[in-house]
Amino acid sequence: MSSGVCEVVRRLPFDFQSMSRALEQYKKIIEKKQSGEGWKTPSLSSPKRVRRREEEQSLLKFLALNALELTAPASDVLLRQSSSTNSSSNWFQLSGHPDTFAPAGPGTIWKKCSGGAERTVYEALNKEPSLQDVTPRFLREVHYAGQTFIELEDLLQGFRDPNVMDIKMGTRTFLESEVQNSSLRPDLYLKMVSLDPTAPTPEEHAAKAVTKLRYMQFREQQSSTCSLGFRIEAMKFRGTPPVTDLKRVKSSDEVISAMSLFIGNRGDVRLRLLARLQEIRSKLEQSKYFKHHEVVGSSILIIYDDVKVGAWLIDFAKTRPLPDEVTINHRSPWEQGNHEEGFLFGLDQLINVLEQVEVKSEIDNTVSSTSSSVALAS
Template sequence: MGVNGQKFGMWNCFRGIHRRKGKKTALDLTAPASDAILKNRKNTWIQLAGHPGGFAPAGPNTIWKKRYTKDNNETQAYEALMEDTAHSIVPLFYREVEYNSEYFIEIEDLLQHFTDPSIMDVKMGIRTFLESEVSNTALRKDLYDKMVALDPAAPTDEERQSQSITKLRYMQFRENESSTAEFGFRIEALRMSGETPSTNLKRVKSKEQIHGILSKFVNNSRVVQQDLVRRLKEVKQHIEDSPFFMSHELIGCSVLVMHDKYDKCGVWVIDFSKTNPIQDGCEISHRLPWQIGNHEDGFLFGLDNLMQFFSDIEIKEELTENIEPSHVIADS
């Protein structure tokens, strides 16, 4: 496995120990003391993800994520995942919390294991909307106007004549504006170590644009590149072997990717608010094209492509001067 592989294996082992301890001490965590802390967004992961004000530091090494929907899908998903074979590829879940008449979930702050990391949030799947969200076939002028504002050339002649489109048409138009439709993922946000986050990336679409961002992200480090590809493969294997993942639609889920100056790397699946069990008993592969009713989401199709993009990054080897043997200092 080599030195770097040993470091990676030890890192996974450390997280496993942390998880077992965390589950025993879940009820001892400290809740935020006031509303002010809910506005404290110093944590870089918090800055990258979700709605403004939707995340807050909580107890030691945990964060709160606000629940925006009436249902508790995300809570149920995390509770199930803590007992699933794929529990190691998601943040540790502690509990659901009611605070000032609002609901939050308390989960592991993944940044606790890193030193000023570079972070990338990748939205997965060939669709990021639920089938129920596009079941209404009514024509809407407001969605037509939104589409024209983004791309005046997008409407068909028929749509121009009616000045309206369905929600499904609009949502698929939006998916085609990014790399979602073609590659099954899109880069939502990026933060390089020591820099401010970049979130205006949703229209990154071409292979060249994606390669450029991923090349920047690995910072010309072959160690980081190889470890991230290895971890992505592990995530894929966990998903394929998971009773939970293979029986749920994975809509709106993200892959969170991190590495720091010590070449410590990590990849996790996050965001389960739109993750629903497949009720009608059909099987999904997470790779097939979507048609209404087949529940396919393209998560693994996107993960396969993301792995390939990372694998294809060309690392520029730095030239080093030859050192005479007499000048080499032996390791102590």
């Protein structure tokens, strides 16, 4: 697929002021909706009502996407809100990763790439017929202002105010090359004790320093990454602000509770997600590309609304080809040099968690069926 330079429509940048304005209007919309104020027009198709609904949808999508470090095309309502801002930048500044994502055309996003690795992954995956619906569609590489972006399908396109969950996959979310340096780092020691003063060993306390490998493994142990092979990064419920402080959700019970909360009483969503994740697992197990690559730090994005349910693999910046003599099963424990990352182990456990999620409607049906059987037997 050929590269190209994209002509960009001028857009105002994302910053804390624009986010504050969006949050304020978001709160007003929710308050009005809860009280019924402003939603009493007799005509369902009146321009005023339609405009309000469009503004609500745009704001909710804006907030959800920024929380999950994704973006969609800038909406007119947000541009109107920020029209007084004076700026020369075309990019939204996303929380945590400034300039990583940028708005593109309808239904697409731009993601900044430090090199060609992620583009190569998407192109390879899109060439495998069985995997073409497992990832966002790759459109092209874009060069702008001396930087390189890849243009991808916006997976939220076609959903109406959906529930969204971002799940980081694998028992290891860092590359082996990132932790080869065995130098002691005082800065990482300070980060460790700020999270858990009891974590360093007596020797590490004495040195007041730890290696990067030690720190990265410590961080993985703070969530369900090590034990379950995945962690819930963030989730957004319809009609509410996103929840992003989930990296300390660790035990199986905590993860099941979080997933139960996300699914709610939608037994149909649980069953459709199970089928979709099992389909993804089967396709990955048979994929030639997957057999010859380690997939580190990728996520599964789960989205559902009243009608649609979907799950896709995203984020391949740390996917690397394996050395010719190395084979992995994506399930074995990681040891330095074996390249195992636990992706399929995590997918196995995610499916297992979903199987354990109890949906209220399903419980009620089970109780009702049991009661009927007892009544018939007596």
